[in-house]
Amino acid sequence: MGSTRAEGIQAGRLAPADYEANFSDIHAPLSRHEAFVESERCYFCHDAPCQTACPTSIDIPLFIREIASGNDLGAAETILSANILGGMCARVCPTETLCEEACVREHAEGKPVKIGLLQRHATDRLMESGKQPFKRAASTGKKVAVVGGGPAGLSCAHKLAELGHEVTIYEAKDKLGGLNEFGIAAYKSTDNFAQREVDFILSIGGITVKAGHALGHNLDIAKLRQSYDAVFVGTGLAGVNKLGLAGEETLSGVVDAVKYIAELRQAKDLAKLPVGRNVVVIGGGMTAVDVAVQSKKLGAESVTIVYRRGQGEMKASAYEQHLAQTSGVTIRTFAQPAGLVGANGKVTGVIFDETEVKGGKLTASGGQYTLPADMVFTAIGQIFVPDGLNGADALALESGRIVVDAERRTSVKHIWAGGDCIAGGQDLTVAAVEDGKQAALSIHHTLMGA
């Protein structure tokens, strides 16, 4: 048995009950009573600002009114008809910068209607009921390939199946769900929700899943175009940015945060997952916050996020930063990594250059400090890997991601794309769902000539 003070990278720092408590639902679901009380706070706004702020345009006033009138399943149907991953989105959306930020009661009293929790209430009831509220339209005889089974691919596949098309999902991994399964913080998606939601989505029928098929490895886009009427690419961001420092690849204890979170999400027993005593996280986005908070919850004694600019510029929302800080994570700003320190093949610290903004540009200000660390997480951004998308079917890219138009059509005929892999996206689950849905509608119109 270790403890939070045990040196180095150790498993089992906590008592079993602590793991359970630390990784339980971060926001407990509303009780029926709470849902009623909360639903009655909604004003049923006209052209509701919350709905406008939702990337999938869920009819929020309508579903909340349905909850208030005792029609939870109807509410869930309203939600899912706009966003088939409404259950996951209710758990992971940064509502504080989306619907709840726009809620008129946020404007009026600083206390928005708890839209996310109400959405979860309704969708949970539907999941419990085991019903699939959507029926497939008569078969169109058209076949569509969806590459990547993350939120974008799942959303696209469900909508296409509903419209009567025959869908095949090609997924590199052995499980569907994408980052819902491998990336989202464990305390946001508990009780195997990601897989339960995948099962729910597939239960509409008409979707064949081919796991272990990776574009660029055992899958060829040109062949897909030949065998299918349309192809949707939703492969997310398969690569990560590197620090570019000596020792990054050789010193043990320097870890890619996304990879570590995937291990955490798949761990059968969190007590067996090793974590450092002194953890340093480099980055300022959702991934940085998630790996920091989860390290802390695994029992690391000290966890520090170091970001090169100020807190205001961090991609993680103010709410996420607050969550990190109240979880005991220290956030240090205006410093960038200059070197890794190691001994005996293990990392022992990170040297940081202090930074400042001069004439609008970030520059080293001269100062330097070293943070001791036995584990260093890099969380400085994920990148799109265009494997298998080159050659004759090369899709036009911009800033390394796929260019699409408003309907999510790529530069190549009959290929659509959406989710994190497209340029100009928001890198949010809900945005990926919207991309998948819009692409499905566009594919439908194109194939059916309607």
Add this chain to the structure above:
Amino acid sequence: MADLRNNFLGIKSPNPFWLASAPPTDRLVNVTRAFKAGWGGVVWKTLGDGDPIVNVSGPRYGAIHGSDRRLIGLNNIELITDRPLEINLQEIKQVKRDWPDRAVVVSLMVPCEEPNWKAILARVEETGCDGVELNFGCPHGMSERGMGAAVGQVPEYIEMVARWCKAHTRMPVIVKLTPNITDIRFPARAAKKGGADAVSLINTISSIMSVDLDQMSPWPVVDGQGTHGGYCGPAVKPIALNMVAEIGRDTETRGLPISAIGGVTTWKDAADFIALGAGNVQVCTAAMTYGFKIVEEMKSGLSKFMDEKGYQTTEDFRGLALPKVTDWQYLNLNYVVKASIDQDLCISCGRCHQVCEDTSHQAITNMVDGKRKFVVKDEECVGCNLCAITCPVQDCITMVPQTKGTDPRTGFEYGRPYANWTTHPNNPGSKAAE
């Protein structure tokens, strides 16, 4: 300091808040608790003669809830007291002895025969209570047996029973009216003709609250069946207010003392009734929803209002609003108001736009210069105030009387002198001089 003491038909009580004849006044313990809590008086739960009636042992109440499960309407299928007459009389006697400064009025309902009324009046008088209230109102159960509303719906019976009672007791007689009639003035006139000292109103309204869609039966469901019950609570107050005003305005009943009942929940409700001429008020549902303590708010609120306005006693403002109740035909058709939205208070929910657009006069914008903004278009606004009552923010939309300039909707000058329908050119029966 306002003096809340009340004198109704010579019955004195420390304040005008009485508990209406109902479960809160059904027994000694309740009434004692009520008096300790500060209620001015009670009308004891209705007594009958013969063997006590039997209530259902299933559910008796139905309710309509507003936001946050605030009860706004209640209905019941309870009958008159189900306890032996003897016990009730003993308890009434004791209460009056223990609380000589409080009003204790006894509600009665016996078959429509003079000997029955004569007999019970004699026994009630022995308790030393302050007066009787004749329950001609109960719309369910008792009416099937020829009592309650069955009497209250026939003015001749009201007059007859009131006359018997006046003949057989020296106590003040109050006739409690049922609202389940078309014109409240007829039963009120009958009560007056029969010599009643006052009327009290309203009793409950015949109603079915809802249907249990699983059992396909009206609610409350008593073993698979239901029946209509009596409706009361905040939702009925407007109906009661109108009936009180009608009696106050009627040339035959003007001045007849009124004990007002129906939805009184706060001091403001009481003040409304008194302003329309009521001598005091009775309360049932509010006590049944919140307990006896609410009388503290009622007393302090009424005192505060009276202090602010400089009224010493409730008599100082009783009936002051009555002369302002008029017929539609006398309303000033040249009075123009326009809605006005306080942009600082507006939270942009868009409800005003939605309701005016869908169901009124398309007089509120939802967009100004490409931005979400809600502004009243004076050229369309008819001043109906639908938006103002819809807006979730208090005082955000006000209805502003227009006095100067021209109404862009009608082209008429604002501030034209009073003119009503009786002289309007569009009125075929107009008395206007040509």
